[in-house]
Amino acid sequence: MKFVLNGTAEIVMQPARFKILKLLKERGPTFLEQIAKQTGVHPRMVSHHIDVLEGEKLVESKYELVKLDGSKRDVAVRTCWVTPKAEEVMKDVRESVR
Amino acid sequence: MSKFSLFKDIADFFSFKTRRLLTWAVVVASVAGMLYWHMPAMARSLFFPAYFWLITTAILSSSRFFFDFARTIFGAFIFGRRYRPVPFSNPEVEALAGKMGVQRRAKVFTTDNPHVQSAFTNAFNSRVYIPTSWVRSFPPTEIIGVIAHEFGHIKRGWRSVLEFGIAITASYVFFVLLLELVYVVPTIIFDVGYIAMAFLIASFISWRTEYRADMEGARATGPEGLISMFEYWKNRFPRDEGSETHPPLSGRIRRLEPLLDESMPA
Numbered sequence: 114m115k116f117v118l119n120g121t122a123e124i125v126m127q128p129a130r131f132k133i134l135k136l137l138k139e140r141g142p143t144f145l146e147q148i149a150k151q152t153g154v155h156p157r158m159v160s161h162h163i164d165v166l167e168g169e170k171l172v173e174s175k176y177e178l179v180k181l182d183g184s185k186r187d188v189a190v191r192t193c194w195v196t197p198k199a200e201e202v203m204k205d206v207r208e209s210v211r
Numbered sequence: 212m213s214k215f216s217l218f219k220d221i222a223d224f225f226s227f228k229t230r231r232l233l234t235w236a237v238v239v240a241s242v243a244g245m246l247y248w249h250m251p252a253m254a255r256s257l258f259f260p261a262y263f264w265l266i267t268t269a270i271l272s273s274s275r276f277f278f279d280f281a282r283t284i285f286g287a288f289i290f291g292r293r294y295r296p297v298p299f300s301n302p303e304v305e306a307l308a309g310k311m312g313v314q315r316r317a318k319v320f321t322t323d324n325p326h327v328q329s330a331f332t333n334a335f336n337s338r339v340y341i342p343t344s345w346v347r348s349f350p351p352t353e354i355i356g357v358i359a360h361e362f363g364h365i366k367r368g369w370r371s372v373l374e375f376g377i378a379i380t381a382s383y384v385f386f387v388l389l390l391e392l393v394y395v396v397p398t399i400i401f402d403v404g405y406i407a408m409a410f411l412i413a414s415f416i417s418w419r420t421e422y423r424a425d426m427e428g429a430r431a432t433g434p435e436g437l438i439s440m441f442e443y444w445k446n447r448f449p450r451d452e453g454s455e456t457h458p459p460l461s462g463r464i465r466r467l468e469p470l471l472d473e474s475m476p477a
Binding site for chain 2 (some may be wrong): 123127129169
């Protein structure tokens with residue numbers, strides 16, 4: 114329950130952030146536009162939430178050049194993935210809800 | 212069990228839509244009541260009991276709002292004197308105040324006062340208060356979004372006061388004109404009708420003021436922080452239907468969303 118008490122869980126309980134974390138946990142490293150598409154959250158909101166989660170060390174991200182379907186040139190994407198701390202926080206949140 | 216639980220149950224029973232409908236019914240009944248002495252005797256004998264019950268129900272349905280409002284005012288300004296507000300100043304807040312043109316007027320404080328459950332602006336001294344628990348729990352970008360919303364209120368300060376003044380005077384004049392039209396009327400009907408109408412108009416202006424402050428804030432900082440905060444609170448409230456002073460969060464989010472497709476503020 115330590116993350117509930119220190120306020121980190123409160124950050125995760127924002128519904129869109131929880132959705133993003135859940136998706137990252139299930140899918141592994143995913144880039145921002147894919148997260149927006151999968152969750153139905155606006156890309157600018159996803160970027161905001163990723164910044165917040167990164168600030169709390171729940172997510173890490175880096176820019177990469179990848180070849181997307183049908184594109185001839187590399188495209189810069191921000192790939193994000195969850196940290197072990199995020200898994201602990203989500204476990205704490207689930208337990209506190211129970 | 213709290214001694215107020217029955218009172219709270221009754222007040223909670225009425226949704227915001229019902230409360231607003233009842234206030235409108237009071238206004239309409241008051242306008243009709245101006246013709247009291249011109250009504251047939253049968254209609255007169257039915258009018259007063261019905262009018263009395265309508266007013267009682269309208270007051271009872273809004274009692275929770277009045278109670279909460281009074282509790283916040285007394286708690287924040289009278290009983291809250293022992294909670295000394297702490298100045299909340301950092302380069303980000305100062306830059307935001309400069310950008311929104313309120314740097315000479317606006318001051319931001321955090322408070323531990325348990326009666327202050329959300330951020331608010333004291334219109335008389337342009338001070339913005341934020342619960343300390345919010346500063347601890349929410350990310351800085353979202354706190355800045357909330358402060359930008361409050362600065363939006365300060366920026367529009369005198370215009371909002373003027374709008375409220377015009378609305379209250381206009382509804383008074385409306386009922387005075389009605390009074391003059393029909394000569395002899397029970398004064399109580401005039402007073403009740405005027406108060407109900409002023410209440411509705413003040414509520415309408417308050418909603419508009421909130422929407423405008425949202426826009427002012429979002430244009431200064433980007434809408435992300437505010438939208439995120441609203442989504443959080445929307446998820447936590449059992450009903451998202453707005454109140455006498457604030458519009459529903461879903462409506463506020465809907466109005467801010469188009470800004471996400473605009474370019475980022477400089």
